């Protein structure tokens with residue numbers, strides 16, 4: 001039986017726990033400029049925020065369509081994220097190299113809370129043959145379906161036509177989402193989560209992607 005390993009992206013293959021706020025700040029400013037908005041400092045801060053309701057109320061005060069603003073902000077963030085990865089400003093972890101040989105014996109997929117466009121870009125950019133890549137849709141609904149919601153994992157399992165496997169993540173939300181869809185969770189230690197208590201339901205704790213070959217042999 002071919003094994004299946006789904007991997008989170010931020011903090012697992014890309015260095016650092018996630019997209020820095022500065023990217024969303026610039027993305028919000030770009031979207032505001034595209035729509036010709038002239039926000040006050042307070043409104044600009046709200047447009048740069050993460051939660052949809054805050055963004056929505058700022059858009060409404062400015063007479064802008066919040067869904068259109070959201071779509072443009074997500075698109076701008078994806079362009080900026082791709083530039084940072086292309087230039088090497090945001091690097092991959094060195095142990096990603098281990099995935100290249102692992103792909104010969106396991107089906108690999110990327111499943112991330114990050115934007116779908118960015119996850120797709122990373123899957124194409126890395127020298128690893130991912131069978132699927134899934135991130136959040138650039139809509140308020142997509143933002144609500146981030147892990148621990150199991151939606152993204154379930155969709156990927158359906159796409160691959162499989163029901164069992166391993167999910168590798170660096171947060172408790174990854175472990176919770178994995179459990180929800182019947183995947184075993186491997187909790188990966190990185191500098192940013194070195195001191196975080198091991199989530200209760202993690203089936204494995206690993207220090208490097210290079211250990212995944214051993215994990216497959218233990219299962």
Ligand SMILES: [Mg+2]
Pocket residue numbers: 008009010011012017169170171
């Ligand atoms: Mg992560």
